[in-house]
Amino acid sequence: MKEKNNYEITEIIELYKLNDIFIYECIEREWIVPSNTEETRLDQEDIARILLIKDLKEIFGVNDESIPIILHLIDQIHWLKTRLTHYMESIT
Amino acid sequence: MDPYEILGVSKNASDDEIKKAYRNLAKKNHPDLNPNNKEAEQKFKNISVAYSLIGTKEAREKFEKGELDQQAADARFRSGPFYHEYQDSGGRYTNYYESGNEDIFRTFFSEFMGKGRQVDMPGQDHLYKMEIDLKDAVSGAEREIMLAGGTRLKVKIPAGIEEGSKLKFKEQGGPGVGKGKPGDAYVEIIFKSSKDFKRNGSDIEIEIPITLDEAVNGLKIKVPTIDGAVLLTVPPGANTGTKLRIKEKGLPRQNGKGRGDQIVVLKVALPEKTDSEFNEFIKKWSNDHPYNPREKSI
Numbered sequence: 001m002k003e004k005n006n007y008e009i010t011e012i013i014e015l016y017k018l019n020d021i022f023i024y025e026c027i028e029r030e031w032i033v034p035s036n037t038e039e040t041r042l043d044q045e046d047i048a049r050i051l052l053i054k055d056l057k058e059i060f061g062v063n064d065e066s067i068p069i070i071l072h073l074i075d076q077i078h079w080l081k082t083r084l085t086h087y088m089e090s091i092t
Numbered sequence: 093m094d095p096y097e098i099l100g101v102s103k104n105a106s107d108d109e110i111k112k113a114y115r116n117l118a119k120k121n122h123p124d125l126n127p128n129n130k131e132a133e134q135k136f137k138n139i140s141v142a143y144s145l146i147g148t149k150e151a152r153e154k155f156e157k158g159e160l161d162q163q164a165a166d167a168r169f170r171s172g173p174f175y176h177e178y179q180d181s182g183g184r185y186t187n188y189y190e191s192g193n194e195d196i197f198r199t200f201f202s203e204f205m206g207k208g209r210q211v212d213m214p215g216q217d218h219l220y221k222m223e224i225d226l227k228d229a230v231s232g233a234e235r236e237i238m239l240a241g242g243t244r245l246k247v248k249i250p251a252g253i254e255e256g257s258k259l260k261f262k263e264q265g266g267p268g269v270g271k272g273k274p275g276d277a278y279v280e281i282i283f284k285s286s287k288d289f290k291r292n293g294s295d296i297e298i299e300i301p302i303t304l305d306e307a308v309n310g311l312k313i314k315v316p317t318i319d320g321a322v323l324l325t326v327p328p329g330a331n332t333g334t335k336l337r338i339k340e341k342g343l344p345r346q347n348g349k350g351r352g353d354q355i356v357v358l359k360v361a362l363p364e365k366t367d368s369e370f371n372e373f374i375k376k377w378s379n380d381h382p383y384n385p386r387e388k389s390i
Contacts, residue, residue: 048172
């Protein structure tokens, strides 16, 4: 069996000591967009993003209004980095 | 571990001072601000453990009394996964951003390479993972996933699909630049683990408890399979570990020919509570028919 990729929300609460209200808030506000549309299962990318949001709120003191802006900027940087790498590979 | 030393505070520091010190250090060493910096990651982990030991009044009191040690803290602290690990080489959320923003890239390169010069580049392929039940692998199913960009995609899973198969959806990946075609989307199939059914190649194993009477005298019993329950004949004289095979109730074979089998492993279960009648009967029978099941192993 391959490495587990998807987790039930109840498993995530137990494994990462997160509270369910916070997880559902992340989904409601579309800070995370689970690829699984039928069940309440999240993958490792969703979990990493939730933990980043938690750190932004608890360590960095970011308020809820600023979370989507920061996430957007982070995604933009990752996208540019990935795209540049892809571009460099295609011209060399 | 001395959490006070790690956080750089005195033993008399107030709760607020501890929190402030933790936040300052965590901000500086957060792995998403220091991607691929192992030293910062380790420092962040140590800071997190230290804070979980003395970060709240309750935890601090327990730590001072010696009731909360590093082992307990290790179980509670934040150790990952970290976001950059999944996005550095183009994760789902990075791809999500991509939709509708390709123009930025085109503008950027047009400026970079000279005005009016056409930049053509194919879009990136996107990979999604989908977990499915063993039953769906055998019978086929239709599922839906959310693509980067928010569109929903219906995924038809063909009957008999193998684990690790990648279903291709043409031009459903990232958009291309200029005349470049969009990339493709791939959905990789992963089988969900099941507590009842264990996989062994294309065979499926399941443990079924039987009573002493069923083991000794045999019987027909109902056994679950991924296709539903079937009747199985337990032959007289079955024992714990006896394996019975139900043909073609396993998973599709790798070579595409038919299905594996379901292996039923029997486990003799004594009654949860026994009475004196049972105990005396067994004792009498054992005295009359002594045998040593460990004879060969000693």
